[in-house]
Amino acid sequence: xxxxSIHPELGAMPARGLRREEVRSLARExxxxxxxxxxxxxxxEERDAERxxxxxxxxxxxxxxxxxxxxxDEQLVRxxxxxxxxxxxxxxxxxxxxxxxxxxxxxxxxEGAGWIARxxxxxxxxxxxxxxxxxxxxxxxxxxxxxxxxLREQFGGFEARxxxxxxxxxxxxxxxxxxxxxxxxxxxxxxxxxxxYGLLAVLxxxxxxxxxxxxxxxxxVPDRCGSCRRCLDAxxxxxxIEPYKMDATKCISYLTIEHRGTIAAELMEGMGRQVFxxxxxxxxxxxxxxxxxxxxxxxxxxxxxxxxxxALEWLAGLGDPELAAAEFARRFNGSPVRRAGFLGLRRNVAxxxxxxxxxxxxxxxxxxxxxxxxxxxxxARWALERLSSK
Ligand code: B12
Ligand code: SF4
Ligand code: SF4
Numbered sequence: 001x002x003x004x005s006i007h008p009e010l011g012a013m014p015a016r017g018l019r020r021e022e023v024r025s026l027a028r029e030x031x032x033x034x035x036x037x038x039x040x041x042x043x044x045e046e047r048d049a050e051r052x053x054x055x056x057x058x059x060x061x062x063x064x065x066x067x068x069x070x071x072x073d074e075q076l077v078r079x080x081x082x083x084x085x086x087x088x089x090x091x092x093x094x095x096x097x098x099x100x101x102x103x104x105x106x107x108x109x110x111e112g113a114g115w116i117a118r119x120x121x122x123x124x125x126x127x128x129x130x131x132x133x134x135x136x137x138x139x140x141x142x143x144x145x146x147x148x149x150x151l152r153e154q155f156g157g158f159e160a161r162x163x164x165x166x167x168x169x170x171x172x173x174x175x176x177x178x179x180x181x182x183x184x185x186x187x188x189x190x191x192x193x194x195x196x197y198g199l200l201a202v203l204x205x206x207x208x209x210x211x212x213x214x215x216x217x218x219x220x221v222p223d224r225c226g227s228c229r230r231c232l233d234a235x236x237x238x239x240x241i242e243p244y245k246m247d248a249t250k251c252i253s254y255l256t257i258e259h260r261g262t263i264a265a266e267l268m269e270g271m272g273r274q275v276f277x278x279x280x281x282x283x284x285x286x287x288x289x290x291x292x293x294x295x296x297x298x299x300x301x302x303x304x305x306x307x308x309x310x311a312l313e314w315l316a317g318l319g320d321p322e323l324a325a326a327e328f329a330r331r332f333n334g335s336p337v338r339r340a341g342f343l344g345l346r347r348n349v350a351x352x353x354x355x356x357x358x359x360x361x362x363x364x365x366x367x368x369x370x371x372x373x374x375x376x377x378x379x380a381r382w383a384l385e386r387l388s389s390k
Contacts, residue, residue: 014155017208023092030146032094032201033194033298036178038219039209040081040088048173049079055245062249064258069168077168084168085204087159092147092203093171093178095189096140097296098122099197100303104283105274106234112360113309114352117253117277118197120336121303131304133335139300140164140201147203159206164199171200179219185243186231186281192221195293196282199301224287231281237270240281252278256348257340261375268351268382275315275348276337307337312356315349316364347375354383357390 018037027035053076061067069077071084081088098119105115122134144162152158163169172189176182180200181191188196225243232240239250248254252274255263263271274280282288296302306314317324317331328342340348350368353361365387368380 017210030143033097034095036180037092038178042177087206088204091174093175094201095198097198098301105279106283114275121307122301123304124300136199164201182223195288230284234284262378273352347379350379354386
C-alpha cells in the first residue's frame with residue numbers, strides 16, 4: 001500500500017479516494033435508497049453557478065433571504081461549494097424515496113378536503129408500536145452520520161459536513177453532477193428508476209474521488225423530459241415560467257410553507273386546496289406514475305393516513321384558540337408541517353375554504369376575518385368574498 005500524502009491544512013491524507021460503488025453500498029447500508037458521489041469542483045459547477053446567480057438576480061427567491069447570502073468578496077455563498085468549504089473535494093449525494101400507495105393531489109377528492117404535500121406525511125412506528133410523526137431532516141441527518149462513521153472506519157481522519165436541506169449548497173446541482181438523475185422541467189431531480197418523490201442529503205468530504213477524475217461526463221443522466229410539458233401546463237399559479245425555471249414567489253410550496261404574512265390576492269385562487277406544500281407538478285409527471293415508480297419501503301418515511309386528504313375542519317382545529325394551538329402542536333410536533341406555524345397553516349386553510357365553494361365554512365371565516373394576524377385576516381376576507389360571489 002502506498003504511504004499517505006501530506007495536505008498543508010488537513011495533514012496526512014488517506015492513500016486512496018472514494019469509489020462510487022463503495023459509497024453507494026455504504027449509503028444503502030445507512031438506509032438510503034440510492035447515492036452518488038462527485039469530485040469537486042464538478043464539471044458543471046460554472047454553468048450551475050451562473051444559473052443560480054441569474055435566478056437570485058431576477059428576484060425569484062422572494063423572502064428566502066438565506067439563499068442570497070454573500071461572502072466577504074460578494075460572491076453568492078451557495079453558488080459554489082468551494083466558497084463556504086475550501087477543503088471540500090467530494091460530495092456524496094444520497095436519495096431517500098417517499099413514494100406511497102396513497103392518492104395524488106390531482107385525483108378526485110371530497111370538496112372539503114385539503115392537501116398536505118406527500119413528503120410531509122412522514123412517520124415511523126416506535127418501539128411501543130405507536131405511529132409517530134417523523135421529519136426527513138432528522139431522519140436523513142442520522143443516516144448521514146452513520147455513513148460518515150463507516151467511511152471513517154475505512155479512511156481514518158478527514159474533514160466532513162453533512163446537510164439535509166438547510167446547508168449552504170444547491171443540493172439538486174450536486175445530485176445531477178453525482179449522477180443521481182436529471183433536472184426535470186418542473187425543476188425537480190428525477191431519478192430514472194425512482195422518480196422525483198425523493199429527498200436529498202449531502203455529505204461533503206475532503207476525500208478525493210477515484211473514478212470521477214477519470215471520466216466525470218459518464219456520470220450524467222440524460223434529460224428524459226422530451227417534448228412533455230405536463231408540469232408546466234398543470235401548475236395553477238404559473239410558477240414554472242418556462243421549462244426548468246421557477247419563480248418561487250408564485251410557487252404554492254413557497255406561499256404555504258416559507259412565506260409569512262399576507263398572500264397576494266391574485267395567487268389565492270390558484271392555490272386551490274393546497275394547505276401545506278404542493279405536489280401538482282410531480283403528481284402529473286409520467287416519471288412518477290404508479291406503474292413506473294416503486295413504492296418506498298423506507299420505514300421512517302411512511303405516510304400518516306390522517307394527513308392524506310385531511311378535512312379542512314380537522315385542520316382548522318376549531319373552538320377555543322388556545323386549545324387549537326395546543327392541538328396543532330400535538331399533531332405536528334416532530335413533523336415538517338410545523339414549519340408553517342399555527343397561524344400560517346390556518347391562513348392556508350382559510351384560502352382553501354374560500355376555494356371549496358362550501359358555505360359551511362362561513363362562520364369560521366367570519367371569525368377569522370377579524371383576526372389580529374394580518375395574513376389570516378386578509379385570507380379570510382378574500383375567502384368570504386369568493387364564497388359570496390359563487
Ligand atoms: C428554496 C427551496 C425551495 C423553494 C424554491 C424551489 C426551486 N425550484 O428553486 C420552494 C419553497 C418553492 C421549494 C419547493 C419544493 N421543494 Co424545495 N428546496 C429549496 C432548497 C432549500 C434550495 C433550492 C435552490 O437553491 N433553488 C434555486 C434554484 C436555482 O436551484 P434548484 O432548482 O435546486 O437548481 C436546479 C435547477 O433549477 C437547475 N436549473 C436552473 N436553471 C436551469 C436551466 C436549465 C435549462 C436546466 C436544464 C436546469 C436549470 O439547476 C439546478 C441544479 O441542476 C432545496 C435544498 C437545497 N439546499 O438545495 C430544497 C429542495 C430543492 N426542495 C425539495 C422539495 C422536496 C420540494 C417540494 C417537492 C416540496 C413540496 N412538495 O412542496 C417543492 C418542489 C417544487 C419544485 N417544483 O421544485 C427537495 C427536492 C428533491 C427533488 N427530488 O428534487 C430539496 C432538494 C430538499 C431536500 N433536501 O430534499 N423548495
Ligand atoms: S409545486 Fe405546485 S405551484 Fe410550485 S411549481 Fe409545482 S405545481 Fe407549480
Ligand atoms: S411532467 Fe414531463 S416535462 Fe415535467 S418534469 Fe415530468 S417528464 Fe419532465
